Amino acid sequence: MTASAETDSASVHTPGDSAPGVFRGRYGTTSLRVGAASIWLSVIVLLPLAAIVWQSVGGGWTAFWQxxxxxxxxxxxxxxxxxxAGVTVINLVFGLMVAWVLTRDEFPGKRIVDSVIDLPFALPTIVASLVMLALYGPASPVGLHLQHTKWGVGVALLFVTLPFVVRSVQPVLLELDRETEEAAASLGAGNRVIFTTVILPSLLPSLLSGAGLAFSRAIGEFGSVVLIGGAVPGETEVSSQWIRTLIENDDRTGAAAISIVLLVISFFILLVLRTVGSRAARREELSA
Incomplete structure (x- = not known):
């Protein structure tokens, strides 16, 4: 065998040779990233959740149930x-409408409107409550007095949860294949048929995801409803305000128990909606 042949044969890598070394390096890097992400998730999310679960059962299951x-x-x-639930349904309809306008229509000030959508994310929730009180309080400039009413709480929650639906749907609308819509129109399908049979199935997973996020935010909201709602027992007192009352009365175990119930409800709703959305997305891919 010549020297060149030996060199060529040495440069050939078999599956058991140096290639696994490369893969081990890649897997090692991946393992490092996964480990770092898991540690960070544990410190920021899992440990606080474990602490509140521990506190909620600190007085025993009887105290928790009571x-x-x-x-x-x-x-x-x-x-x-x-x-x-009512706020989520309303935001599904109007959030989709806003996302549609921002992606399919051109009008003056479109970029400003697109930026305003994110305002509830940046605005402190107590400021949102002040805004709602100024707009719908006793001195309402629009003639609507919604303070200490369920309508006032609903309007505040609509304000803080709208971006979740819009931002979940908007990217999907931007990526939709317009040729399919044009083909359906060329075959004589009307706007309603095109929307319900072509567009809506593609939007369903993102709609459900946005609805889950909006609902979860709504059931845990405190700042935006604290002033406009007034915490009237049985009328406008949401669970987050009842938690504050329990803490002020030094009942931390009861406050933790209420928090766990809200956490379980939120997690269950998110899990169900995302599962349904994932199945709808798979059906859409198979039909395509």
């Missing part, structure tokens, strides 16, 4: 869930 089934707690759950 805290979450008291009349005041049940009233706060009823108010919170009913208003949050």
């Amino acid at each position: 805290a979450v089934t008291s009349n005041a707690a049940l009233d706060s759950f009823r108010v919170t869930l009913s208003i949050s």
Whole structure:
């Protein structure tokens, strides 16, 4: 065998040779990233959740059950869930409408409107409550007095949760294949048929994801409703305000128990909606 042949044969890598070394390096780097992400997630999210779970059962399961089934707690759950569900449905409709306008229509000031959508993300929630009180309080410039009413709480929650639906739907609308819509129109399909059979199935996963985020934010909201709502028991007192009352009364175990219930509800809703959305997305891919 010549020297060149030996060199050529030495340069050939078999599956058991140096290639696994490269893969081990890649896997090692991946493992390092996964480990760092897991540690960070544990410190920032899992440890606080574990602490509040521990505190919620600190007085035993009997105390936990009494805290979450008291009349005041049940009233706060009823108010919170009913208003949050209504707000989520409204934002699904109008959030989709806003996202559609921002992606499909051209008009003066479009960039300004697009920036305003993110304002609730940047605005402190207590400032949002002040804005709602100034607009819908006793001295309302528009003639609407919504303070200490469920409508006032609903308007505040609409304000803080709208961006979740818009920002979830908007990227999907931008990436939709317009040729499919044009083909359906050329075959005689009307706007309603095109929307329900072509566009809506593609938007469903993002709509459900945005709805889950909006609902989860609504049931845990405090700052934006604290002034406009007034925490009227059984009427406008949401669960987050009842938690504050329990803390002020030095009932930290009861406050933690209410928090766990809200956490479980939020997680369950997100899980269900994202599961449904994922299945809808897979059906859409298979049909395509």
